[in-house]
Amino acid sequence: MTETAVAESPNDTAQGVRRRDFIYVAATGAAGVGAASVLVPLISQMAPSADVLAESSTEIDIGSIQPGQAIKAVFHKQPVFVRRLTPVEIAEAKKVDVASLRDPQSLEDRTKKGKEEWLITMGVCTHLGCVPLGAGEGEVKGEFGGYFCPCHGSTYDTAARIRKGPAPKNLEVPPYEFTSDTVVKIG
Amino acid sequence: MSFPWANEYKPSHPAMVWLDEKLPLPRFVYNAIGAGYPVPRNLNYMYNFGVLAGFCLVIQIVTGVVLAMHYAANTGVAFNSTEHIMRDVNWGWMLRYGHANGASAFFVVVYFHIFRGFFYGSYKAPREMIWLLGVAIFLLMMATAFMGYVLPWGQMSYWGAKVITGLFGAIPLVGEPIQTWLLGGFAPDQAALNRFFSLHFLLPFVILGVVILHIWALHIPGSTNPTGVEVKQESDTVPFHPYYTAKDGFGLGVFLIFYCALLFFAPNALGHPDNYIPANPMQTPAHIVPEWYFWPFYAILRAFTQNFLFFPAKLMGVLAMFSSILVWFLLPWLDKSPVRSGHFRPTFRKFFWLLVIDVAVLGYCGGSPAEEPYVIISQIAAFYYFAHFFIILPLVSMTEKPLPLPFSITEAVLGADEAATLAAPVAPAE
Known part of the structure; x- marks a missing residue:
């Protein structure tokens, strides 16, 4: 019905x-x-534009850096530290028990094979983004001989690993490769 | 809605009668802030700060629109265009100092306004919506003030932008893409500066819109008052105009004395000297601090130095900082006491003043370097802050025995009938 x-x-x-x-x-x-x-x-318009992305790799001549010296370069508009470690600093970094670290990584994890003396990291503290001291001539390196962030006291060792203070992670290692013995391309 | 005894708008001039029929805008104003809006007769000067906040918004919009005519949102020239305003533009120094100190003044009066609401229970039914809109206005103010501070592109501008957008980087998994998206790059740069300028121009008008909703919602139940007793009769109220236009006008005069004293005699007292150094992405200032009005929240952010359960310390700090304001949204439901005013709540009143002291301590720690003893003090004060809202307020509202309330506002002002001189005839004077 x-x-x-x-x-x-x-x-x-x-x-x-x-x-x-x-x-x-x-x-x-x-x-x-x-x-x-x-x-x-x-x-999508808020995301990085093509020209910003195009600037996202940089080549650095590292030929004149002596052991124990470091330079500051720019990558992604932020500082990047290129540091040539001394044998003492390498030994110190290797001496540490990796498992005891807050962000466990060995020096080998953070450098290229056969280029262990070249420590290349972002110069951006993983806490709130300040630039740590220790790469410039005469700057304090903190009690672990690496980098020291003046903002909130994060202290990094000679492999730029976080050892003390509020930062959660080691200084970030950007993607890079050696294009020759004296030139490194970051990004 | 208004009370049934509200004065009615009666235009006498033919032109106003004509306008009233076509577009009753004068009637709207008359009923909103004129003689047609009855207001409790016993409002004290703490009830002055809403009008003052509205006035500050006008200062900021007027000076801001003018500054935008001279400012250039380009990382190459932003700092110099700010100095150009300060040195070369006619009266530019006054407009910029007026805008920068206007922001401080805005936060001062808004903090008074918020704590007035805390003390007199302004957030309680039936006024929850007014309160929620007010918290939304405060969040918009914080976003606007932060982006405005970035525009001069000094050291504090740059590093403030970096630290604050870095907070979003603490969100698990999606944090870094969100940070990059917000900045339009990997660090604050042209894209970030330009969009902050655009949003800094837009948001005050959004605030204005929410302020209109805030006042609209206010006019439905009408204002609270220091007794917390609702309006019962005509003798409990007076018309907004001329009584409160005059009272608010006097308060505005006092406010302007303080504002002008700051603007003309100590324009940099609340600023940070490092912001007169052009932004340098390669070097961090030794001591990054936000403007004073963010210090209590900044102290809560930095109070977390240890990982907690699965949460990294950084994420905990960010969550706590946002929660410290979001908890205000819950206030109408955390404080269950039916008595509104702190005058009649002896226990609540003590904890109210403890909260005021606690926020002041947080503010002091937030402006200090992140070292001992400030870190441990921040941690204790941040703990107490949350305990106040989540533990103390609900417990106090359940256990407290409030003082007896007056029958009405009239009684509170003039005394009870039996005590009133008019009602009780006394022996004739000899």
């Missing part, structure tokens, strides 16, 4: 779905998807 009544109504299909309902859902659905798709360019 009801089924016949439904079928007879001009707006209804045999399944009981009214055409108006379908049009309503389809129209608002299409409008909703259309409106949401506008968010893609609006959100």
Whole structure:
């Protein structure tokens, strides 16, 4: 009885779905998807632009750096420390029991094979992003002989591993490769 | 809504009658801040700060729009264009100092306004929505003030931007992509400066919109008052104009004395000298501090120095800092006491003043270097801050025995009928 009544109504299909309902859902659905798709360019425009990304690799001549010296370069608009370790500093870094560290990594993990004397890290403290001291001439290196962040006292060792203070991680090692014996390409 | 005895707007001039029929804007103003809005008769000067905050927003918008005519949001020239405003633009020094100190003044009056709300229970039913909108305004103010401070592109601007966006980097997994997305780069640079300028211009108008909602929501139940007793009768209220326009006007005059004293005699007292050094991404200032109005929150951020369960210390600090404001959203439901005013809540009142002291201590620690004894003091004060909201307030509201409330506002002001001189005839004077 009801089924016949439904079928007879001009707006209804045999399944009981009214055409108006379908049009309503389809129209608002299409409008909703259309409106949401506008968010893609609006959100994406905030991400780094092509020119910012294009600046994301840098080549550094390391030929003149003596053991015990370090230089500051720029990578991703942030300081990067290139440091040539002395044999003493390498020995000190190797002496530490890796398992006892907050962010356990050995010197081998943080340098390239056969280029252990070259310690290349970001100069950005992993706590709140300050630039640690220790790469410049005459700057304090902290009690572990690596880097010392003046903001909140994070202290890094000669492999730039966090040893003391609030920072959670070791200084980040950026992606890099040696393009020759005296040139390193970061990024 | 208003009380049934509110004065009605009756334009007499034909032009105003004509306007009232076409667009009843004068009627709206009359009912909102004119003689058509009845207000409790016993408001004290603590109730002055809402109007003052509105006035500060106007100062900031007017000086800000003018400054934007002379400022250039480009990392190469932003610092110099700020100095150009200070040295070369006619009256530029006054506009910029007025804007920078206007931000401080805005936060001063808003902190008074918020603590007024804490003390008099302004957040309680039926006024929860006013309170929630107020907290939203405060969050918008913080975002606006932070981005504005970045614009001069001095050392504190740059490193403040780096540290604050670095907070988002503490979020697990998605933190670093979010930070890069917010900055439009890997460190604060042209993209970040330009978008901060755009948003710093936009947000005050968003604040203005939420302020209108805040006042709209206020006009439904009407203001609280120092007794916390709701309006019952016509004698409990007076019309907003002229009574509170005059009282607020006097308060505004006092405010302007302090504001002008700061602006003309100590314009750099609340600023940081390092922000007169151009931004240098290769060198961090020895002591990074935000502006004074963020110090209590900054102290909570830095109070976490140890990893806690699975959470790294840095993430805990960030969560705690945001929670310290978000907890205000819960306030109407944490404080269950039916008595609004702190005047009639002897136990609550003591803890209120302890909270004031606690926030002051946090503020002092937040402005100090991150070393002992400030770290341990921050930790204790931050713990107490959260304990106040999550433990003390619910417990006090359950156990406290409030003092007897007056029957009405009129009674609180004039005394009970039996005590009133008019009601009780006394022996004729001899």
